[in-house]
Amino acid sequence: MTAEPAPSAVSADPIPIQAAAQVDQDRLWRRHEIMARFGARPDGGVNRQAFSDDEAHARTQLERWTSALGLQGHVDPITNLFFRLEGRRPDLAPVLVGSHIDSQPAGGRFDGIYGVLAGLEALEAIRAAGITPRRPIELVAWVNEEGSSFSPGMTGSAVFAGAEDLESALQHRNWAGETIAERIGPMLRATPLAHRRSRRVDPFAYLEAHIEQGPQLEAADVPVGIVTGIQGARWFDVEVTGEAAHAGTTPLGKRRDALSGAVRMIERLEAHFWGAGDPDMRFTVGRVEVGPGAPNTVPERVFFTIDFRHPDRKVLSAFGDAIEPICWDQRGRCAVRVVETQHSAPVTFPEAMTDRLARAAGALAIPSLTLPSGANHDAKFLAGLCPTAMLFIPCRNGVSHNPEEWAEPVHVAAGARVLTHALVDLAAA
Ligand SMILES: [Zn+2]
Structure with missing residues (x-):
């Protein structure tokens, strides 16, 4: 980052409102329907795996729309895709907006692609309002967020942010034994108009819109959630x-x-975690294996997993550290071994960024509430690089990673309007 001012200045002018008014709900909805054809499942869901031909075709479609809008495409070495709306000051760091195109194998029509299409709609709206922003704005589609074929996920944003080395990322393999490196060629050929970009363009700020993947916004009947962190x-x-x-x-x-x-341990752990009465607490024993597993033999060995999540670093630390002593207390005449296999710290988005989204929603008279993100997103890696924020829209019954995933057109548009307002505001800074 250069020594530019933090993106916190208040913009009271009517220009962001004019841009948000140009968001076209029908166009945005139609584009979701078109994108859902790439990797369409017979049950109405989407299976658009990272680096697959389906994803390549979706990228070609995205290039068609962006080039019609006059945006120049760029593709980086891991094949993250950027489309640039030039600013009056092309030398300034751009504001980034986007999400991912890939889906889970039994995925839906909104997870990921909503953030890309809402970002594109924002650029359409800014153009339609006749605005040339001070800073450039770049729409981005990160590669392999889901990690369902090439595991782990969030490859594109991790490499971009320097959290993962490019060379090692290129060697990740899918179930068929193919490496990411072998899929780079087809991905590049899918966007023939995009220029290669070998050096990172450091962003001024990053915004990402996404479906909530949880039930809170729907339950509160609020169209936009401002995400406090991951x-x-x-x-x-x-x-x-x-x-x-x-x-x-x-x-x-x-x-x-x-x-x-093991049963005593799990009962005691559940009482400890759920008994705290904390609505943000998430504690799950998702796998239990019993050996030897014969009906007429006393079990000799039990293996189980714990997935514990919380937005607060202190709670994550205190409750996580309590797991081993609780297991030890409840072991009876058995031996127990507890191994921590993963520790990912919570991310808190800067208030200057969440305030900006809240002001955008307020200026547009769109109700909003604040909430933490239960799921991981590319924004997590971007948050280490530049001021970052996310907004959520409701999804039916809180369901995602499922062909049943659904968002209402009016919410899809409301999120895009808030995004547009915040983008115009940021790009003026
Ligand atoms: Zn996603």
Whole structure:
């Protein structure tokens, strides 16, 4: 980053409102329907895997729309895609806006692609309002956010932010044994008008719109959520070891039952985590394996996993650190081993950015509320690079990563309007 002013100046002029008024709900909705054809599933959902031909075709479509709008495309070495609306000061750091195009195998029509299409709609609206922003604005589509074929995910934003090395990312393999490096050629050919960009253009700020993937906005009947940050996560493997014995002959006092031990641990852990009465608490035992797994043998070994998430660093630390002592307390006559397999710190978006989104919603008379993000997003890596913020729109029943995923057209447009306002405001800074 250069020594430019922080994006916090208040803009009271009517220009961002004029731009937001140009958001065209029908055009934006139609584009969701067109994008849903790339990787369409028979059940109405979408299976658009990262680096697949389906994603390449969606990128070609995006290039058609952006080139009709006069935006120049750029593609970086991991094939993140950027489309630039030039500013009056092309030398200034651009404001970035976007999300991802790839989906889960049983995915829906909104996760990821909404943020790309809402960003595109914002640029359409800015053009239609006859505005040339001071700073350039770049629409971005990050590659492999989902990580469902090439695991782990968020590859594009991680490499862009310098959190992952390009060379190692290119060697990630999918289930078929193909590397990302082998898929770069087809991705480049999908956007023939885009220029190669070998050096990162440092962003001034980043905005991302997304469906909530949770139930809060729908329950509150509020069209826009302003995201305070992305919660942290700690994952643990727990292994309980007892002794195998005959189920018919071994009395209670002689047993070292690993499953009984594990059940006590899980009950105690759940009481500790859920008993805190904290609405942001998330604690899940998602996998339990019992060995040897015979109906007539006392279990010798139990393996279970813990997924614990919370937006507050202190809670993440205190409750996460309590897991091992609780397991140890409840082990009875068994042995227990607790291994932390993943620790990802929470991200808090700067108030100057969340305030800007709140002011945008207020100026447009669109109701909003603040909430943390339960899921990970590319914004997490961008937050380490530049002032970052996200906005959410409701999704039906809070469902995502599912062909049933659904957002209402009026909410899709409301989110794009707030995004447009905030973008115009930021690009004037
Ligand atoms: Zn997503």
